[in-house]
Amino acid sequence: MGQFFKFLFASCLGTTLALFLLFFILIIVGTSQVAKETSSPKVSIRDNSVLKLTIPEQLPEQTNNVEMQNFSFKDEKVIGVHDLAKTIIKASDDPNIKGIYLQNTMYDHGYSTLKIIRDALLQFKNKGKFILSYGNYYNHKNYFLASTADNIFIHPLGFVELKGFGATIPFFKELMEKVGIKYNIYYAGEFKSATEPYRLSKMSDQNKLQLREYLESQLDEYIAQVAKSRNLSESELRNNFDQFLSYTPQRAIENKVLDKAASEQDVFIEIRNKLNIKTDENINFVSVSDYYNAKGIDTDYSAKNKVAVVFAEGTITDEKGSEGEIGKKYLKIIRDIRTNDKVKAIVLRVNSPGGSALMSDELLHELDLTRAAGKPIVVSMGDYAASGGYYISCHADSIFASPHTLTGSIGVFMMIPNIKVLTDEKIGIDFDTVGTGPMSNKFDITANWGTQESTILQENTDNTYKRFLEVVSSGRKLSMDATKEIAKGRIWTGPKAIDIGLVNRIGELNDAIECAAKLASLDKYRVAEYPAQDDAFQKLIKKFQDKDEDVQSQITNGILKEEMGQLYPYYLEYKNIQKMKGPQMRLPFKIIY
Structure with a gap:
């Protein structure tokens, strides 16, 4: 028995030492990797630069307030929406930044979140600087931001999906019944719809009523802001959405929803013209993340309170x-x-x-x-x-x-x-x-x-x-x-x-x-x-x-x-x-x- 415990102790000690050694090696390798990956020089913000804005898929309220999704030693910050807006506003006062190129992508951020960015874009534009927007596809989300631009470009074969607000709610009751799961459900509040997907096969009348009222009021807010930016009447824009009149680039341009069908290279020519540089000269694009890392956010550390x-x-x-x-x-x-x-x-x-x-x-x-x-x-x-x-x-x-x-x-x-x-x-x-x-x-x-x-x-x-x-x-x-x-x-x-x-x-x-x-x-x-x-x-x-x-x-x-x-x-x-x-x-x- 004593021999057994001796071997058991030796085995445990060996395992512990091996794990410690492995951890030590990981620290050395990790530190070396961090040194290599974070020692890259900061981006130069030289004269005649253009801020390139692409709305990221992850956009938390606070910078880095998201779970780490991959194993990387890179110090890549996930910029929060408020820091992103502050970065745009800071660039509006930077004489080296002449304009913004808004590269439109698809995302599902809420309109309160997007309004923070939209307000920053308008503040940038009010400083006399240009904003140009380009995309292959426009929906209500990315158009909300694009509508702040001086000119909105779309690929000639692109698609425009501006047709009013609609919400789709999934219902799982039938699926659960097929699987053999039933939910015991208790609720207080006749409009409390949280349990409906598990006890009904469609929306209740109360839920439809509140969602319809909510969507109507949100569309009114949306139209008021977009119509003002595009110099369109609110009734004209509402009718455009309700009738889905601008689904092709050409129709959207005719209805003054968009400005021009063009390739991205054509947009770059327009940017060069605004910068007054030669057609073969490279545009110095600076991403928002690079500008944020280079300039940071101003904080008055002399204030004690x-x-x-x-x-x-x-x-x-x-x-x-x-x-x-x-x-x-x-x-x-x-x-x-x-x-x-x-x-x-x-x-x-x-x-x-x-x-x-x-x-x-x-x-x-x-x-x-x-x-x-x-x-x-x-x-x-x-x-x-x-x-x-x-x-x-x-x-x-x-x-x-x-x-x-x-x-x-x-x-x-x-x-x-x-x-x-x-x-x-x-x-x-x-x-x-x-x-x-x-x-x-x-x-x-x-x-x-x-x-x-x-x-x-x-x-x-x-x-x-x-x-x-x-x-x-x-x-x-x-x-x-x-x-x-x-x-x-x-x-x-x-x-x-x-x-x-x-x-x-x-x-x-x-x-x-x-x-x-x-x-x-x-x-x-x-x-x-x-x-x-x-x-x-x-x-x-x-x-x-x-x-x-x-x-x-x-x-x-x-x-x-x-x-x-x-x-x-x-x-x-x-x-x-x-x-x-x-x-x-x-x-x-x-x-x-």
């Missing part, structure tokens, strides 16, 4: 939360801010469809304690501040929303799968039980549920909804009757939310920061962003420290995102629903239109 901007983006989860999720790590962030004497105010930037009711309540509690400690809190809403996203917002001293924000959705639901048909009839697995009392085996997902389970969980759902109403009523200083009337799980746009008392004013993040500073009586201050973001190398090390299944899950998600394209958001929302625990305050699927 700070306004903390907390980027709360993504689903609200009971877990710690990875990048792009709101989880337990935010509780510590808010506590740390509360005890930081240099931080005088907080701006909570919310871009979330909601999630866990329990975590939403914990986050609100920490924010309430921070306000009680004398630090004002202002909320700035992005594309979504709905359900749990609104719950964590509603006690703020002031709330700003974008014209394109989707908010409200004050409602609660619970969904628990039942797999009895799957196990009994589809794959032939039988379950038997034994317990100490009549309730011991209730809530078993392998057995059919009766009235007792339903009564208990519906009561739990109703109690959580009551708490939601109370929180909104006290935070927004509304009567309970008024709160009940605007709740019901119904979604609202930013402007409508002002009318019904859920939001204070329309504005962007900068407006919220200025408001927070004013509430804190600050004349001189600097902005501190939370959560702190790791660089690429730190993220890589943390990835190796994660559990194997976490690493495998991240790699799998990266592959699926690449392969599924526009269908990936639906898959992601479905996976999130499968992970839900307890009462939920969240939207069903993000509305892509």
Whole structure:
């Protein structure tokens, strides 16, 4: 036996030393690779340069607030939308940057996000600098930005899909029935549509009503902005979209939606003319990421007082939360801010469809304690501040929303799968039980549920909804009757939310920061962003420290995102629903239109 333990110890020691040596080698190789890949010289921003803007597929609120999708030592930042806009504005004051070449691609970012970039483009243009746009294909998303350009070019064989806003919601009830899975569903709020894809085969009348009203108001906002940029009447543009009059390049040009059909080389000739350079001379294009890395974002470090901007983006989860999720790590962030004497105010930037009711309540509690400690809190809403996203917002001293924000959705639901048909009839697995009392085996997902389970969980759902109403009523200083009337799980746009008392004013993040500073009586201050973001190398090390299944899950998600394209958001929302625990305050699927 002693010999056995001697060999076991030797084996373990050898394995440990080997792992240590491997880690040491990885560090050396990694450091060498980092030195090589990050030592490249900065891009020269010489005179007569043109900023090349291509909207990336990943566009978080905060720079680098996304999960690392590949194993690379390159210090490649994923620029957040606010830093991207600041970069464009900074270039507008740079005498070396003469214009912007907007290279249009396909993306599904929300209109609140895109408006931040659009506003920056207009500010750039107002400085007397040119913007030229080129693309093979235009839809409402990329046209929203392209409409700021002096001239919009399209490939002669391109296609224009400007036909109004429409939303498609997937329904899984029939699929689940074929698989043998049934959901036990409980909800509060007649407009709370989150459970509809699992209990219905089509949208309810209430859901159709609220979505139609939402889309109509969003199209009105869109048309007002685009028509002004294109010098078209709003009625003319609305009719163009409704009748789908501009689907070919030629039709779009005739209707003044676009300006010219041309190849990209023709656009480059136009740029050379604007730069007053020879036709064979190279254009010095500078990408936004290169300009951002070269110039950075101006910060006044002489200011001691700070306004903390907390980027709360993504689903609200009971877990710690990875990048792009709101989880337990935010509780510590808010506590740390509360005890930081240099931080005088907080701006909570919310871009979330909601999630866990329990975590939403914990986050609100920490924010309430921070306000009680004398630090004002202002909320700035992005594309979504709905359900749990609104719950964590509603006690703020002031709330700003974008014209394109989707908010409200004050409602609660619970969904628990039942797999009895799957196990009994589809794959032939039988379950038997034994317990100490009549309730011991209730809530078993392998057995059919009766009235007792339903009564208990519906009561739990109703109690959580009551708490939601109370929180909104006290935070927004509304009567309970008024709160009940605007709740019901119904979604609202930013402007409508002002009318019904859920939001204070329309504005962007900068407006919220200025408001927070004013509430804190600050004349001189600097902005501190939370959560702190790791660089690429730190993220890589943390990835190796994660559990194997976490690493495998991240790699799998990266592959699926690449392969599924526009269908990936639906898959992601479905996976999130499968992970839900307890009462939920969240939207069903993000509305892509």
